[in-house]
Amino acid sequence: MESNFLTAVFLPLALFIIILGMGLGLTLNDFKRIATAPKSVIVGLLAQLVMLPFVGFALASIFSLAPELAVGVMVLAACPGGPTSNMVTYLAQGDVALSITLTAISTVLTIPLVVNLSMQYL
DSSP states (O other), rough: OOOOOOOIIIHHHHHHHHHHHHTTTOOOOHHHHHHTHHHHHHHHHHHHIIHHHHHHHHHHHHOOOOOOOOOOOOHHHOOOOOOHHHHHHTTOOOHHHHHHHHHHHHHHHHHHHHHHHHHHOO
């Protein structure tokens, strides 16, 4: 894929500015609130760590995808969070601290586990 100024410089810089702006709007109390009431984190993690990979695996199995495409579906299922989802949460006036928490935990736990297991199985 050809890299140009827009994709190599402008888009990463714009994403950095947006994420910085979201982060500056958060306080430590936002994350303390999540730690004291972890129900939403548990429900979100169950959805991201269990349900999404299960749905991805079911879709790859039902449609009998080639191994390369099946692993691609599993990679997408393992990566539900990220800067873009955090930005959408911010724009929708949702709980940004919860979104960032779910992104951080799922990135550390889900991506290596699900991708490695799906590459071995599929």
